[in-house]
Amino acid sequence: MSAYVVVAGDAGITEVINAAVKVGGPVTAIVVGSADLAQQVAAPGVDRVVWLGDPGDKPIEAYAPAVGALVVAAPAPVLSGRKPAERVLLGGAAAALQAPVVSSPMDVRSDNGQTVVEHGVFGGIALRTTAYDGPVAIVLDGGAAVNGGGSAAVEQAAASATTSMTVTSLQPNTATAADLGSASLVVGVGRGLKAQADLPIVEALATAMGAELGCSRPVAEGLEWLPRDRYVGISGQQIAPEVYVMVGISGALQHMGGCRGAQLIVSINTDKDAPVVSQSDYVLTGDLYSLVPAITAALS
Amino acid sequence: MKIVVAYAWAPDPQEASVGADGQVDFSRAKPVVSEYDAVAIEVGRQLATATSSALVGISVGGPATGTPVATKAALSRGLDEVMVASDAALADAGTTRTAQGLAAMVQRLGDVSVVLTGDSSVDSGSRMMPPVLAGLLGWPVLSDVQKVSVTADGVTVERLLREGVQQVSVTGPVVLALASDATQPKAPGMKDVLAAGKKPVTKLEVADLGPAVAEGTVVSTAKLTGPARKGIVINTADPAAAAAELVGALRAAGVIGSTGGQA
Ligand SMILES: Cc1cc2nc3c(=O)[nH]c(=O)nc-3n(C[C@H](O)[C@H](O)[C@H](O)COP(=O)(O)OP(=O)(O)OC[C@H]3O[C@@H](n4cnc5c(N)ncnc54)[C@H](O)[C@@H]3O)c2cc1C
Numbered sequence: 001m002s003a004y005v006v007v008a009g010d011a012g013i014t015e016v017i018n019a020a021v022k023v024g025g026p027v028t029a030i031v032v033g034s035a036d037l038a039q040q041v042a043a044p045g046v047d048r049v050v051w052l053g054d055p056g057d058k059p060i061e062a063y064a065p066a067v068g069a070l071v072v073a074a075p076a077p078v079l080s081g082r083k084p085a086e087r088v089l090l091g092g093a094a095a096a097l098q099a100p101v102v103s104s105p106m107d108v109r110s111d112n113g114q115t116v117v118e119h120g121v122f123g124g125i126a127l128r129t130t131a132y133d134g135p136v137a138i139v140l141d142g143g144a145a146v147n148g149g150g151s152a153a154v155e156q157a158a159a160s161a162t163t164s165m166t167v168t169s170l171q172p173n174t175a176t177a178a179d180l181g182s183a184s185l186v187v188g189v190g191r192g193l194k195a196q197a198d199l200p201i202v203e204a205l206a207t208a209m210g211a212e213l214g215c216s217r218p219v220a221e222g223l224e225w226l227p228r229d230r231y232v233g234i235s236g237q238q239i240a241p242e243v244y245v246m247v248g249i250s251g252a253l254q255h256m257g258g259c260r261g262a263q264l265i266v267s268i269n270t271d272k273d274a275p276v277v278s279q280s281d282y283v284l285t286g287d288l289y290s291l292v293p294a295i296t297a298a299l300s
Numbered sequence: 301m302k303i304v305v306a307y308a309w310a311p312d313p314q315e316a317s318v319g320a321d322g323q324v325d326f327s328r329a330k331p332v333v334s335e336y337d338a339v340a341i342e343v344g345r346q347l348a349t350a351t352s353s354a355l356v357g358i359s360v361g362g363p364a365t366g367t368p369v370a371t372k373a374a375l376s377r378g379l380d381e382v383m384v385a386s387d388a389a390l391a392d393a394g395t396t397r398t399a400q401g402l403a404a405m406v407q408r409l410g411d412v413s414v415v416l417t418g419d420s421s422v423d424s425g426s427r428m429m430p431p432v433l434a435g436l437l438g439w440p441v442l443s444d445v446q447k448v449s450v451t452a453d454g455v456t457v458e459r460l461l462r463e464g465v466q467q468v469s470v471t472g473p474v475v476l477a478l479a480s481d482a483t484q485p486k487a488p489g490m491k492d493v494l495a496a497g498k499k500p501v502t503k504l505e506v507a508d509l510g511p512a513v514a515e516g517t518v519v520s521t522a523k524l525t526g527p528a529r530k531g532i533v534i535n536t537a538d539p540a541a542a543a544a545e546l547v548g549a550l551r552a553a554g555v556i557g558s559t560g561g562q563a
Contacts, residue, residue: 059468061442068435082427084443084461091431091441094396098513101395103426116519122313123425126322127524130516137396139428164454164471165440173464185556209556222481229462234425242555253314254425260526264555266546275314281529282546286536294543299556 001110002026004071004078006093007041008060008085009033015143017045020079023138024110029152030070032063032089038154043146052159060085062161064092070157072096075135077115081142094137101137102130104234104257108138123234124257141238178212178229180237185211186262188232190255191218192248192269192288196225202247205292208299214239216249233258248288251276268292301353304415305344306402306433307337307374309365310423322521331364333374336418338485340478343448344416345378351450356409357382360401362391366503375496376488383409385504394515395424399432401509406437408508413473414448414455415439419480427477434475442468443477 001024005016009032020027026047031038038051052066061084071078071093078097080090094101106127107118114131117138121128180186187206193199206213213230220231232239233255240261247268249255256279259265267280268288277283284291311329318324333341341357348355357379359365366386374382383405390401406412415437420427427443434441447458454471460479488496532549536542550556 059442059466062440064431064435064441065438084459087427088431088434088441088443091428091433092435094428094432095399095435098400099396100513100515101426101428101432102516103424103428117516120524122316122324122423125313125316125524126318126324127522128322129519129521131519132514132516134514136516137428139426162440164474165442166469167466168456168469169467170463171465173462177462217480221479224481228460235420235427243550263527264550264553265529266550278531279526279529281532282549283531283533284536284542284546285533286539286542290539291536291542294539295546298540298543298547 001113002028002076004076004093005029005046006067006078006080006086006089007031007033007037008080008083008089009037009055010081010083010086010142011037011040011145011147012142013041013081014146015140016079016081017043017146019105019108019138019140021045022108022110023077023079023115030067032060040145040147042148042152042154043150046150046152049152049154050157051154052157055161057167058161059165059167061088062165063159064088065162066159068092068096070159071135077132077136077138079138079140082139083142086142087139090137090139097135097137099135099137100132101139103139105138105140120257123253125253175227178227180212180214180230180232180239183212183239184242185209186214186232186239186241186243187211187245187247188214188216188249189219189247190216190249193219196223198289199225201289201292205245205247205296208296209245211245216255246276246280247292249276250274251279301351302356302409302412303344303348303351303353304356304358304406304409304412305337305340305379306358306415306417306429307341308334308421308423309359309361309370309374310334310421312422318523320523322523331370333377334418334422336420336478336480338377338418339480339482340416340418341374341377341379342483342485343478346483347414347448347450348380353413355380358402358405359384360390360393360398360509361386363388371501372493372496375499376492377485378492379499381500381502383502383504385506385509387506389506395426395428396432396513397515399429399436400513402433403436404509405504413450415475417475417477419477430475430477437473437475439473439475440470441475441477442470445476445478446482448476
């Protein structure tokens, strides 16, 4: 067995490498990004680093065909994180290999030449174990950044990007990235909040608890009350805090898929039948506008 | 020129029931045009109108995808015509098999400048279909697209990424996955629903989609067993008392410190 790890401009691939090692070595990392990134990727568990180059004024996505060409020359399972460019490079590999795609693995192993993946289905409502005879593309949460320390040397490959795409401008996001994934306390806010002007009510609770502030997807996308790296769910952040306080969040399965690892869930919701209620440790049925300030006061 | 929107006719898994053996039963869940695909259709409508292109919906799925209810629901959102492949053999098709069917449709239609998709489908949600579709077509692909405009030889695209706001110019055909909030789709009106019944529907057979790619073999299914939740209901008649009870319980559990803040 052998496996590929596809790296797209970001060293947050600890979990991808771990899964690739379980699929079976040797593990080849295919890197699009800076020369520094290629060095960082040479971490324990990686046997070979193939660097396709620095994208310059091309989007990383322009390297998808190059990744496809590389893996098809020696087919094997391909793994990547789930950030936008990672998914595109992985898709290029899956297309070239005509390989099936599987997402959100809970466990990966190699068994009698097959790659066996235990994974969630339909947004994580049930589990399935699937065995693949040939190559498979596996997309998962990348995890923490790696930083070299392995034994692989970086080989540069002669690859070229698709010429039809050019980045003409980038207005950098200067906000520091939120780190909800490793937070031990998180307060999340949903559409139960009536106006952006009311956010301080929930922020005060987060401050009093010493918690990170998170939210549901519509609060970040659509309403844009909070940055996009603060929403929890299958498409957003995966959190596993000791306590997750959910304020005015209904508990849609796509949201709950991001917080199953929480030790304790507290829900504050006017609707006693909201889906979140049956998935909470502490249920406070009522108006967040009176309950949240009361909890903040009780903490201080 | 044609602008194509790939859409899924799928039930919301929130309404499915899961048996003790992990088998998922969708029989009581009503399929709809997948939530974010409505965004793609709306953006497609605006682009098609601006460029006098035809707007064609394409969909691959189980038998329900080809029913008049399904095709009318998609058409009423502003598509000019749809091409569907619906068959029991495609009901549980994976991303790559579905993308292969969609690629075959794009090739059959010909003269396609852009394929639009939603951010993710309600049933799988892995956001892998657009990249695989583009790979099969040999086209470039970009996700998280907020804005698209058509240029003389392609499109320019604005994306909202963690790194910032990125503008990309693309020449030639491209697959674009739209951000969930690229536009606010309107609910179809009575006139749209009536007009939808008269629009063309082309049906393809499974054989038209090319030989099926290998899918994995399902070894077993299981119910998801998350941590058991306590389900303790705190009386909220008096908010201050409820707050004190909650804070007391969290302190007793040792998850928050005795003076507030983290333990
Ligand atoms: C493919 C796909 C992927 C998705 N991915 C994600 C994801 O990753 N993360 C995510 O969060 N969502 C995701 N969604 C969206 C998800 O389905 C829900 O629409 C969303 O989570 C709902 O957000 P909400 O709970 O804030 O809003 P709502 O569902 O509108 O819930 C608001 C809640 O607030 C309560 N409320 C109202 N007023 C008050 C008050 N005064 N006090 C207390 N409670 C009050 C209501 O009873 C209600 O339960 C996805 C959807 C799709 C289709």
